[in-house]
Amino acid sequence: MPPLKLFSEAPPITRSWVSLSVLMAVLSSSKVLDLRSVCFSERAVMQHGEWWRLLVNFFYMGDAVKSVFFWFQLHHFWECLKVLELVKYRWEPGDFIKMIVCNACFLLLLKQFFPAMIFLGSPMVMAFVYMYSREYEVQVMNLLGFFQIRCGWLPFAQMLQDLLQAGDIGPNLLGLVSGHTYFYLMEVRSRLLLPERVTLDDVLNLVLRGKHLGAADEALETPAAKKDEAVVEDGSSAAEPADDGEAPEAAEAGQAASPDK
Numbered sequence: 001m002p003p004l005k006l007f008s009e010a011p012p013i014t015r016s017w018v019s020l021s022v023l024m025a026v027l028s029s030s031k032v033l034d035l036r037s038v039c040f041s042e043r044a045v046m047q048h049g050e051w052w053r054l055l056v057n058f059f060y061m062g063d064a065v066k067s068v069f070f071w072f073q074l075h076h077f078w079e080c081l082k083v084l085e086l087v088k089y090r091w092e093p094g095d096f097i098k099m100i101v102c103n104a105c106f107l108l109l110l111k112q113f114f115p116a117m118i119f120l121g122s123p124m125v126m127a128f129v130y131m132y133s134r135e136y137e138v139q140v141m142n143l144l145g146f147f148q149i150r151c152g153w154l155p156f157a158q159m160l161q162d163l164l165q166a167g168d169i170g171p172n173l174l175g176l177v178s179g180h181t182y183f184y185l186m187e188v189r190s191r192l193l194l195p196e197r198v199t200l201d202d203v204l205n206l207v208l209r210g211k212h213l214g215a216a217d218e219a220l221e222t223p224a225a226k227k228d229e230a231v232v233e234d235g236s237s238a239a240e241p242a243d244d245g246e247a248p249e250a251a252e253a254g255q256a257a258s259p260d261k
Contacts, residue, residue, distance in 0.1 A: 010078075011085040011097070018078050020059040021121065025070070026239045028063035035060070039118035040111070058104060061121040062166075064227050069165040076158060077125045080132035088135055099182060104170025106178045114170065122162070127182070130155050 009016060027033035040057040044050040061077075089096035107120045107127070117123075120172045137152030149157060159172045 003158045010082055013100075014078065014085055016060065017081065018074065019062050021074065021077075024056075024060050025063045025065050027061070029065050035119075040120065041118070042107075054108070057119045058121055058124050060119045061125060064165075067165065069161055072161065073122075073125065073158070074115075076129060076154070080128050080154075083136070084128065084132055099131070099186075102182055103178050106181060107174060110174050110177065114174070117171065117174070120171075120174075122171035123175035123178065126158065126172045127156060127179035129158055130176055130179030134179075212231055 010018075024033065024038075028035055038056045038060065040053050041050075045053055048088060061073065084099075085096055089099070104120075107123050110123075111117055111120060120238065133151045133154045137150060139151045140148050141154065142150050143149050143154075143157055155172070155176060159169050163169050163170055180189055
């Protein structure tokens with residue numbers, strides 16, 4: 001498929017995000033854009049009201065446009081974000097926007113522990129790659145045109161690539177933490193059968209005896225269930241004689257109503 005047609009058929013958020021990333025990389029590499037004016041700075045945001053730094057820093061993924069690793073990273077980001085937008089969140093665009101906003105807020109929070117990190121584009125890419133790899137982890141994909149790996153290994157392949165390119169995997173680790181936290185809270189936790197309350201005895205039984213966490217709740221509910229079963233059995237046994245007594249009376253009434261032959 002021609003590149004222009006491939007670009008025009010891409011979903012709007014994917015197309016816009018990748019376009020801004022490439023534009024910022026080209027402007028930065030040609031010295032037209034000063035990165036100090038768009039990097040994330042808490043002081044500039046809080047004291048000078050430069051709120052655009054909260055958004056623009058997520059679109060910068062580096063300016064090594066002559067490096068093949070930069071385009072491979074951009075290709076992974078393109079494919080993962082396009083599949084998430086077209087397939088997983090096709091009928092739930094609000095959830096797709098929520099995923100982006102939640103990961104962005106969480107990365108801004110985690111960034112406070114890494115003051116030297118002034119751009120969050122690479123961590124955001126890793127968050128999307130991680131979400132894609134967990135959603136389609138059993139599928140086989142082609143990596144760099146030479147290797148075939150499962151999608152579940154894509155984040156680690158991306159980390160190895162960035163380690164060879166820049167020698168730093170800190171941004172990738174930030175993206176892994178953010179993506180895994182969101183995926184667990186929104187996708188995994190909703191499918192888990194967790195007990196309503198967990199006590200210290202439940203934890204000790206789980207660690208020492210291997211019992212599941214709901215064992216204590218079942219032990220508490222068992223006497224009540226047995227009592228209810230006993231009440232039901234007593235009621236059914238009390239109703240049986242009444243049925244036996246009613247049967248002769250019904251027979252006698254039928255004989256009295258029948259005409260004499």
